[in-house]
Amino acid sequence: MNIRNLSGDLIGGFIGATVALPQALAFGTMTGAGAIAGLYGAMFLCLFSGFFGVNVPLISGPTGPTAIILASVYVSLGGNIHALWAVLFLASVFQIILSFTNMPNLVKYVPYPVISGFMNGVGVILIVLQTAPLLGHSTYATPVSTFKNFSHILSDINTDAFVIGLLSLGILIYTPKAIKKIIPSEIFAIIFGTLIAWGFKMDAPTISGISEGFLSVVTADFSNIVHLTSLAVMIAVICSTESLMSGLVVTSLTKKKINNQTLIFSQGIGNVIASLFGGISGAGAAMRSVAAIKTGATTKLSTIFCGIIILFATLYGANIVNMIPMATLAAILIRVGYNIVDTKFFKVVRYAPKEDLIIMCLVFFLTIFHDIIFAVGVGITLSAALFAKQLADKTTLNIKDVEDNEMAELEKQLHTECGYKIRVVHIQGEFFFGSASQIISQFEELLGTKHIIICYDSDRKLDISAIFALEDILIRLKSQGVKVYLVLKNEEILRQINESNITRQLSDDEIFFEEIDAISKAKEEFKKYIKLEIKRPANKKRKFLFHFKK
Numbered sequence: 001m002n003i004r005n006l007s008g009d010l011i012g013g014f015i016g017a018t019v020a021l022p023q024a025l026a027f028g029t030m031t032g033a034g035a036i037a038g039l040y041g042a043m044f045l046c047l048f049s050g051f052f053g054v055n056v057p058l059i060s061g062p063t064g065p066t067a068i069i070l071a072s073v074y075v076s077l078g079g080n081i082h083a084l085w086a087v088l089f090l091a092s093v094f095q096i097i098l099s100f101t102n103m104p105n106l107v108k109y110v111p112y113p114v115i116s117g118f119m120n121g122v123g124v125i126l127i128v129l130q131t132a133p134l135l136g137h138s139t140y141a142t143p144v145s146t147f148k149n150f151s152h153i154l155s156d157i158n159t160d161a162f163v164i165g166l167l168s169l170g171i172l173i174y175t176p177k178a179i180k181k182i183i184p185s186e187i188f189a190i191i192f193g194t195l196i197a198w199g200f201k202m203d204a205p206t207i208s209g210i211s212e213g214f215l216s217v218v219t220a221d222f223s224n225i226v227h228l229t230s231l232a233v234m235i236a237v238i239c240s241t242e243s244l245m246s247g248l249v250v251t252s253l254t255k256k257k258i259n260n261q262t263l264i265f266s267q268g269i270g271n272v273i274a275s276l277f278g279g280i281s282g283a284g285a286a287m288r289s290v291a292a293i294k295t296g297a298t299t300k301l302s303t304i305f306c307g308i309i310i311l312f313a314t315l316y317g318a319n320i321v322n323m324i325p326m327a328t329l330a331a332i333l334i335r336v337g338y339n340i341v342d343t344k345f346f347k348v349v350r351y352a353p354k355e356d357l358i359i360m361c362l363v364f365f366l367t368i369f370h371d372i373i374f375a376v377g378v379g380i381t382l383s384a385a386l387f388a389k390q391l392a393d394k395t396t397l398n399i400k401d402v403e404d405n406e407m408a409e410l411e412k413q414l415h416t417e418c419g420y421k422i423r424v425v426h427i428q429g430e431f432f433f434g435s436a437s438q439i440i441s442q443f444e445e446l447l448g449t450k451h452i453i454i455c456y457d458s459d460r461k462l463d464i465s466a467i468f469a470l471e472d473i474l475i476r477l478k479s480q481g482v483k484v485y486l487v488l489k490n491e492e493i494l495r496q497i498n499e500s501n502i503t504r505q506l507s508d509d510e511i512f513f514e515e516i517d518a519i520s521k522a523k524e525e526f527k528k529y530i531k532l533e534i535k536r537p538a539n540k541k542r543k544f545l546f547h548f549k550k
Helices: 003-031 037-052 064-076 080-098 103-109 111-128 142-150 150-155 159-174 184-197 225-254 260-276 286-294 300-314 326-340 343-347 355-368 372-393 405-417 438-446 466-480 490-501 515-535 537-549
Strands: 424-429 453-454 483-487
Touching: 003 037, 003 064, 003 184, 003 286, 003 300, 003 326, 037 159, 037 260, 064 080, 064 111, 064 326, 064 490, 080 225, 080 260, 103 150, 103 260, 111 142, 111 326, 111 343, 111 466, 142 150, 142 225, 142 286, 150 286, 159 184, 159 326, 159 453, 184 326, 225 260, 225 286, 225 372, 286 300, 355 372, 453 515, 466 483, 466 490, 466 537, 483 515
Parallel strands: 424 453, 453 483
Antiparallel strands: none
């Protein structure tokens, strides 16, 4: 490893820690286990998931979805903290067992509307739950209980806490992006909120209760093992799913392939150790990981560095942490909840198939008012049922030639003549949420070609997952300097693509309804490229070819 990579991992780990610290404090407090439990969870998960995990900067720790489910579990256990540690220990063991199966690889089959509904639900829950501490009250366990007590919350507002919360929220929203790239706005909010509360002697609830010193092993209560096991399975699934989702984000940025089973194994190890020392369970966090990557992190050393930084902050910063106002933490979580909401889906919601909207809304409301696992399960089941119906409706008796031999010969001749600088790629079969990720990965093998003709051979409209996958394919190919042409079956599919704004990646003369027209256009453009290369001086030509192969 060179010095540049090492320094990038060190800086990335520091940035990851500055984002993780305030969120860990907030999530730990929200669950009921305490702020210190959030810090321990972030510290151990980063250290051990980094040591045993995949070689990418996956910054881990307590997250929104895990904190919400843990808060619910803590309430269902009657506030028995020892039973909570037992559940978290069992959940971590189930994660490790899960890593030895093929289940971690199934995350790519979760439909996009299910993910969107789940994330929107989690974002709204975070915002709703933090309205009480923002106004100076204790946090309620569920959104429903918060709604029921809303009149009481509004009738007895702690003005000092509310002012601190609003000022903190303003800092989180309006801190310039240039500054955020250097120091996260959460750090500014905590410093400013703490100084205002301390300097003006404001009567606002603070964290309190954290003491300096080394760690001690906690005791666990396994007396009701059957009930604890069911809760543990639920937590294991949530933590694993979110880690896998974050892993997808990290791999798309780093262009590195990872082993999902190794990822879940390392998360399980980190959560086991955390549960033994009183830390809450967590998962890979996409936002923290992106922050680390954007500042130079390239390997899992950044994750380990992040854990070490949190360790020192935990052991020697207790007095400062105890002064942080709860309203500031509430503001941080409200901002996190807003960031979790899936705005990408909302941009195309007017053009999305009504089946996708139904699934997204159903998962959204079930997540808020019932149960996260149940919501995701219902969403996946309904998606599968609706897709099966679509396939059944399209099944007809249609007799035609198996293959257009003339066109096949033309494609073979084209590939040979152009030395595979022009390639024709057919997307055959059904292009939907289950096949989207595989198709994207297959296109990675074609990078280096100068012209690609993508033929979507089906006449079935694309679902939201396929639309975003197609956009991702076009962006990746064009970023590598590849000229892309798209061949569609009919005007209806083109209209759908236009409405989804994907055509901004292509001009009008790059979209066709006949493959032969696309081939003619590609050959014409390729001839221009050859003439340009012949005219270039030798030194400039070498520079151009090196840039293209890069």
